[in-house]
Amino acid sequence: xxxxxxxxxxxxxxxxxxxxxxxKNVSFEVPERRIVGVVGESGCGKSTLINAILGxxxxxxxxxxxxxxxxxxxxxxxxxxRMQELRGQRISTVFQDPMGALNPVLSxxxxxxxxxxRSGRSRSEKDARSExxxxxxxxxxxxxxxxxxxxEFSGGMRQRVAIAMALMMxxxxxxxxxxxxxxxxxxxxxxxxxxRELQQDIACSVLFISHHLGVIAExxxxxxxxxxxxxxxxxxxxxxxxxxxxPYARRLLECDPARQSGRTRHLPTIPGEIPDLRQRxxxxxxxxxCDQRVDACDKVPPDVAVETGHVARCIxxxxx
Amino acid sequence: MSGIxxxxxxxxxxxxxxxxxxxxxxxxxxxxxxxxxxETFAIVGESGxxxxxxxxxxxxxxxxxxxxxxxGEERIDTLGGRAMKPLRRRMSMMFQDPVGSLSPRMKVxxxxxxxxxxxxxxxxxxxxxxxxxxxxxxxxxxxxxxxxHQLSGGQARRVGVARAIALxxxxxxxxxxxxxxxxxVxxxxxxxxxxxxxxxxxxxxxxxxxxxxxxxxxxxxxxxYLGRFVEVGDTDEVFRAPRHPYTAALLSANxxxxxxxxxxxxxxxxxxxxLLARPAGCEFHSRCPWVAARCKSEAPEFVQGRTRRVACxxxxxxxARPPELExxx
Ligand SMILES: Nc1ncnc2c1ncn2[C@@H]1O[C@H](COP(=O)(O)OP(=O)(O)OP(=O)(O)O)[C@@H](O)[C@H]1O
Ligand SMILES: Nc1ncnc2c1ncn2[C@@H]1O[C@H](COP(=O)(O)OP(=O)(O)OP(=O)(O)O)[C@@H](O)[C@H]1O
Ligand SMILES: [Mg+2]
Ligand SMILES: [Mg+2]
Numbered sequence: 001x002x003x004x005x006x007x008x009x010x011x012x013x014x015x016x017x018x019x020x021x022x023x024k025n026v027s028f029e030v031p032e033r034r035i036v037g038v039v040g041e042s043g044c045g046k047s048t049l050i051n052a053i054l055g056x057x058x059x060x061x062x063x064x065x066x067x068x069x070x071x072x073x074x075x076x077x078x079x080x081x082r083m084q085e086l087r088g089q090r091i092s093t094v095f096q097d098p099m100g101a102l103n104p105v106l107s108x109x110x111x112x113x114x115x116x117x118r119s120g121r122s123r124s125e126k127d128a129r130s131e132x133x134x135x136x137x138x139x140x141x142x143x144x145x146x147x148x149x150x151x152e153f154s155g156g157m158r159q160r161v162a163i164a165m166a167l168m169m170x171x172x173x174x175x176x177x178x179x180x181x182x183x184x185x186x187x188x189x190x191x192x193x194x195x196r197e198l199q200q201d202i203a204c205s206v207l208f209i210s211h212h213l214g215v216i217a218e219x220x221x222x223x224x225x226x227x228x229x230x231x232x233x234x235x236x237x238x239x240x241x242x243x244x245x246x247p248y249a250r251r252l253l254e255c256d257p258a259r260q261s262g263r264t265r266h267l268p269t270i271p272g273e274i275p276d277l278r279q280r281x282x283x284x285x286x287x288x289x290c291d292q293r294v295d296a297c298d299k300v301p302p303d304v305a306v307e308t309g310h311v312a313r314c315i316x317x318x319x320x
Numbered sequence: 321m322s323g324i325x326x327x328x329x330x331x332x333x334x335x336x337x338x339x340x341x342x343x344x345x346x347x348x349x350x351x352x353x354x355x356x357x358x359e360t361f362a363i364v365g366e367s368g369x370x371x372x373x374x375x376x377x378x379x380x381x382x383x384x385x386x387x388x389x390x391x392g393e394e395r396i397d398t399l400g401g402r403a404m405k406p407l408r409r410r411m412s413m414m415f416q417d418p419v420g421s422l423s424p425r426m427k428v429x430x431x432x433x434x435x436x437x438x439x440x441x442x443x444x445x446x447x448x449x450x451x452x453x454x455x456x457x458x459x460x461x462x463x464x465x466x467x468x469h470q471l472s473g474g475q476a477r478r479v480g481v482a483r484a485i486a487l488x489x490x491x492x493x494x495x496x497x498x499x500x501x502x503x504x505v506x507x508x509x510x511x512x513x514x515x516x517x518x519x520x521x522x523x524x525x526x527x528x529x530x531x532x533x534x535x536x537x538x539x540x541x542x543x544x545y546l547g548r549f550v551e552v553g554d555t556d557e558v559f560r561a562p563r564h565p566y567t568a569a570l571l572s573a574n575x576x577x578x579x580x581x582x583x584x585x586x587x588x589x590x591x592x593x594x595l596l597a598r599p600a601g602c603e604f605h606s607r608c609p610w611v612a613a614r615c616k617s618e619a620p621e622f623v624q625g626r627t628r629r630v631a632c633x634x635x636x637x638x639x640a641r642p643p644e645l646e647x648x649x
């Protein structure tokens with residue numbers, strides 16, 4: 001079963017210099033009960049992807065083509081009222097800065113009660129459920145915690161409160177945009193272990209965005225690699241991390257400082273720049289930076305299935 | 321090597337709570353270290369342990385309640401905003417929140433030219449400097465016409481770097497300079513800072529949660545917990561043999577980019593103590609897997625070894641495992 005299916009999605013922003021193609025023919029699926037990671041160069045369109053799913057694109061942005069199917073409905077065709085209904089109930093989100101999701105002037109208990117406004121539960125039932133949820137994310141003294149305000153928690157605790165609130169209504173899909181970036185390594189690991197546990201409990205799917213490849217490797221079942229608004233490779237985490245087939249994916253993994261065995265002052269990078277998204281090259285988007293470029297790269301590259309579930313948008317993936 | 325920065329017993333106090341029940345907390349609770357020209361010093365530690373507050377204090381954006389800070393020959397913690405201004409040319413700060421620290425109504429080009437205006441530098445032409453700085457941080461000239469909200473998180477971060485290096489400072493304090501960047505751009509930013517360090521003898525304080533980054537770029541590192549340094553040493557040595565239990569737990573937690581790697585972690589209880597109720601004795605004892613009776617009542621001294629300082633009654637031997645072997649998978 002597939003919870004979220006994105007098919008040939010195209011998103012553009014109108015800018016002074018013309019139309020900026022932020023997402024170009026993006027397709028991938030989030031299967032039921034799987035954690036799918038999204039990685040890619042800064043500016044490759046990860047946040048744009050999330051905003052398109054949530055119906056929250058900036059005013060100058062629009063979905064030009066393609067579909068986003070969530071539990072049978074095409075989100076690109078829904079009105080704002082229905083989208084609002086889905087957000088927070090069936091699809092919920094956790095962001096890097098939990099303060100953005102929390103209301104500073106309401107107690108945590110009050111906010112957690114508000115999320116349950118459509119549940120039909122009594123007030124005390126709601127509070128009991130909130131308390132149980134806080135306990136599940138290991139907030140000490142959960143009952144007292146309900147009366148506290150967001151700023152009275154540390155960064156790590158706040159992120160766990162945000163996760164508790166996001167999972168309160170047992171959504172089918174949790175979208176997490178760099179939720180652990182602000183946490184130290186011990187809390188980061190505790191948070192991803194917690195996420196994995198809750199995801200299994202609630203049986204939801206997760207779309208998880210992070211630049212931390214170690215966290216992706218540890219948490220995710222599948223990975224989607226994006227470059228300049230395109231999905232250049234996708235597959236299981238093992239397939240992509242152990243045998244990347246797109247040159248960008250390979251280079252990205254090689255640049256991880258965690259992979260440099262000796263200590264080095266000069267970290268590896270991918271030379272060159274991301275193309276101007278207002279004038280996308282007609283062929284492969286990565287060609288200008290690719291060290292394996294051939295003439296055929298000037299044509300639109302095919303999506304090559306290298307193995308079941310493992311797809312790379314590169315002509316060279318075909319040859320082997 | 322000459323000392324460029326000398327931080328001694330610095331404390332920062334905050335007043336918190338409702339008016340009637342005001343209480344003070346120590347955000348920074350007595351920190352000392354020296355920094356030499358050309359040196360890179362990393363500060364790591366728990367979220368909320370006081371890293372940003374310490375950085376702001378050094379930069380003069382936050383008053384200190386005890387201690388002293390010297391920059392070059394000059395004592396700077398007693399200077400007011402005005403007297404601080406010329407010094408800020410030589411000491412620049414990259415802020416933790418990249419988008420929030422850029423004024424939303426200014427275009428990128430103006431944001432990058434702003435330091436020249438603020439410091440009334442007339443011998444530099446912004447129409448030359450802006451494209452030069454943009455290209456140094458890997459952005460094309462067309463970005464000069466964008467507003468901050470039209471940038472991705474990573475692009476905003478690069479604009480922050482361009483601003484920080486605009487005036488060729490002698491010291492850069494970088495608060496999470498690469499959070500939100502992919503590994504390749506992260507490498508570019510760090511290489512860029514490192515090049516400047518080599519070329520200009522720049523000193524750098526880098527605050528980050530990314531331990532892999534620390535390992536590669538920092539000469540020395542400090543580990544902070546509840547407003548204090550609990551361990552300071554040469555980066556290589558600290559990674560090879562952490563001596564404070566919090567450092568050991570932190571380094572063991574570092575996620576590795578291999579889905580099949582066996583993980584052997586020192587688990588810590590997730591409850592971080594509040595600054596309003598600092599634990600008695602050693603302040604880490606409430607989470608320490610090695611806790612002993614003495615730790616609950618007696619605060620450890622910050623012991624100075626040859627190259628290492630550790631605040632622990634019984635510093636760890638290399639490769640030490642927690643007594644009850646509480647290991648998570
Ligand atoms: N409102 C907007 N108007 C014009 N361009 C935009 C707008 N929002 C984003 N962009 C551009 O679209 C591209 C994709 O941006 P997006 O924020 O989705 O990237 P990202 O993958 O989330 O990056 P990061 O990892 O740095 O957060 C970038 O080139 C960005 O500059
Ligand atoms: N203006 C303020 N008023 C009251 N308390 C403050 C203020 N600024 C910071 N604090 C508190 O001081 C402590 C240290 O905060 P600081 O931002 O320096 O931590 P940090 O180590 O930078 O954390 P992070 O890794 O999350 O950025 C925290 O407990 C914080 O809540
Ligand atoms: Mg983003
Ligand atoms: Mg900080």
